[in-house]
Amino acid sequence: MRSFLLREWQAFLRYEELPGGAPPILYLSGLGMPSHAVLAAVVAQHAVLAARRSVFIDLLGCGFSDAPDDFDYTLEQHTRTVAMLLDHLGVAGCDVAGYSMGGAVAITLAATRPDLVSRLALLEANLDPLGPGEGAISTGIACQTEEAFCAEGFDDLLAFCRRGGLEGDDTAAAFAGAIQVAAPHALHRSAVHLVRATRPTMRERLLEMDMPRAYIFGEKSLPDPDYDALAREGIPVLIVSEAAHGMLFDNPAGVAEALALSFGISRRDGRVWRPVRPPAESPIASRLAPSGHLHPLLAHAALIDRRHPPDTTFVVRDL
Numbered sequence: 001m002r003s004f005l006l007r008e009w010q011a012f013l014r015y016e017e018l019p020g021g022a023p024p025i026l027y028l029s030g031l032g033m034p035s036h037a038v039l040a041a042v043v044a045q046h047a048v049l050a051a052r053r054s055v056f057i058d059l060l061g062c063g064f065s066d067a068p069d070d071f072d073y074t075l076e077q078h079t080r081t082v083a084m085l086l087d088h089l090g091v092a093g094c095d096v097a098g099y100s101m102g103g104a105v106a107i108t109l110a111a112t113r114p115d116l117v118s119r120l121a122l123l124e125a126n127l128d129p130l131g132p133g134e135g136a137i138s139t140g141i142a143c144q145t146e147e148a149f150c151a152e153g154f155d156d157l158l159a160f161c162r163r164g165g166l167e168g169d170d171t172a173a174a175f176a177g178a179i180q181v182a183a184p185h186a187l188h189r190s191a192v193h194l195v196r197a198t199r200p201t202m203r204e205r206l207l208e209m210d211m212p213r214a215y216i217f218g219e220k221s222l223p224d225p226d227y228d229a230l231a232r233e234g235i236p237v238l239i240v241s242e243a244a245h246g247m248l249f250d251n252p253a254g255v256a257e258a259l260a261l262s263f264g265i266s267r268r269d270g271r272v273w274r275p276v277r278p279p280a281e282s283p284i285a286s287r288l289a290p291s292g293h294l295h296p297l298l299a300h301a302a303l304i305d306r307r308h309p310p311d312t313t314f315v316v317r318d319l
């Protein structure tokens with residue numbers, strides 16, 4: 001683990017950097033979570049991803065980074081600290097993988113510092129302000145006062161996740177472990193600003209970009225209106241099998257394959273993946289019917305399934 005001093009707040013942003021080839025890949029994890037602890041296992045599933053220079057950043061208040069009280073924890077300020085670290089490291093033109101809240105930061109980074117980002121892979125990233133009942137964890141935190149969350153809500157959240165783990169939910173158990181090192185006040189403030197989103201919104205910024213972008217769903221998160229909405233905008237949509245929002249824990253191998261597709265590399269030799277359409281009788285094709293839309297970018301949706309050989313990708317529709 002390494003530390004970078006943010007002098008404005010006298011706080012350390014903690015990160016891990018692994019050597020490898022260019023372009024580097026920046027990994028940003030979700031609300032309260034340590035990036036290296038939850039994403040390194042994904043990277044290890046894919047030889048080509050693991051061969052790239054990798055930077056895993058714990059946002060302030062998340063994982064093992066400091067949680068200064070005078071930091072405002074907006075998405076824009078989180079983005080600013082990420083950019084400061086990348087400038088310090090001399091890193092530019094990254095491929096960026098952002099999960100959940102980390103995806104919202106990734107979009108904001110690409111919009112405000114496009115020199116730092118060459119491609120985006122968004123793992124169920126937040127795109128809009130959240131209403132009641134949307135984003136259960138973040139809205140559940142944000143609807144409490146900071147005082148109430150720090151006094152009781154944080155412990156209640158950990159207890160809820162632990163109960164799920166004790167009942168056999170491995171993802172809940174892993175999530176409890178990932179967030180228990182977060183600072184409660186920082187977790188609350190980050191959740192509040194995540195629910196409020198940015199102006200322009202992350203969706204508006206994403207749709208205005210020219211750089212390659214991909215959006216990745218867990219299969220169990222579907223149906224979702226963005227499955228079609230993003231595809232109509234020419235953004236490739238991929239689906240990780242046997243996974244919900246907690247896809248990093250549910251199917252890390254599938255997430256690795258989806259990231260490789262998003263960044264245009266294959267496991268075996270680094271060549272660009274070529275889409276193939278499954279037979280009409282394929283159970284995957286029957287579950288996800290072709291949309292009928294056409295797009296010159298030939299954006300596609302693929303189901304990444306750990307039950308199949310690692311170089312097998314089922315493309316279920318062209319747009």
